[in-house]
Amino acid sequence: MRMNGRYGDLAGRRVVITGAGRGLGRILASAFDENGARLGLVARSAGALQDVADGLSGEALVLPGDVRDAEFNEAVAKAMVDRFGGVDVWICNAAVSPEVSPVVEMEPESWRQIVDVNLTGAFLGARAGAAVMGTGGRIIVTGSVLGSRPRAGLSAYAASKSGIEALVKALAQEVGPRAITANAVALGWFDTGLGAHWHRDAELEGDIVRHTALGRWGHSGDLAGAFLFLASEASAYVTGTTLTVDGGYSLM
Template structure:
């Protein structure tokens, strides 16, 4: 299996969770040093692949590398993403917009395409999304747009890959103290606003994250595809 964005945060947590479950893991991120540290912390085999998910040739080389090293590729988790600071669309530079959309959306497309090219029947493609894909916030326009696009891409891929029994799903995350959420968690006013808006009355923590990905990668989810499964403590209910 492959996890992009595996050098830190959720990606590292997922690498540890799947390693504990006995998976051979392909670790993808830009920093080789960060990936080597993650690989050294795992008990099982890991393939370190440092590069840019926006590069189609790189994604294809990762997929081929998994086949050559482990004999196949059954799960691809498209988790790499850019988590920007709070910025109005009116003030955002076009290059900043392009980077967010290219990493979060185009990177997901290129990874999924590379994975599907080598996957056998019954493969799994899992994409890290966000509740902001359905409930955009002012000041997070590029991020929200990229995550909304991810959900549409997943639904299209699910239809195209369904005849091969390859499932494609989104895990839409709420507010966790990682990535984009870290900036807000350190702002007392915003942090309290999110807590007040969340049914469970708290931010998510690491223990809340891996279970959904493990489920979607397992045989138990064989009839789940094109879905957005939300892990947000009830944030999107209000």
């Protein structure tokens, strides 16, 4: 997906994408590369990141590590400054899949893992990115419709994504004086990435379709546009908000 014209031009933008080794992260890496961005690719697996980087046409740094580590996030920021001179866009996308478990049965360690990766990882990434961004930077965090419309058995995942919506509202106020924006993209049910195994559940698949205004699950081609918009000059006056990309699931 290419964005053309003055407001959609991302050529030369310096973009960090966490969780870039699979699913949405790979899709975003391809989309931003296609639009001329210079990328810092972050995930735990160096091999997966290198595979993504090998498929790109532009410049990409491979930066394996754990987003739950504050020093690692700061090292990513420094690597981007050293290689590209700074950071324009930081996309906090790293996440772990939901664990279906009632609160009374969920192990505390499982709760901590989900919240630490999904929410604390986003906080640490946003923190590191904001510290090195100049005027007009962009912080984008991947959220979920489950953050505002939780389902039973998905308490930890829903809580982490709800926290993301609050995080960007507070962050937007803090970085606004530097013309940096902070927004979330709340994704609905997609047949790719973390949602792929849910799509294979016939009962859940049908339930989602019946409760989605567009009458279908999201596809990979539906994902990148919102992130490209929020990274571009077209969204310069959009901050502290959550852009929902769910085909109308949250309406029904």
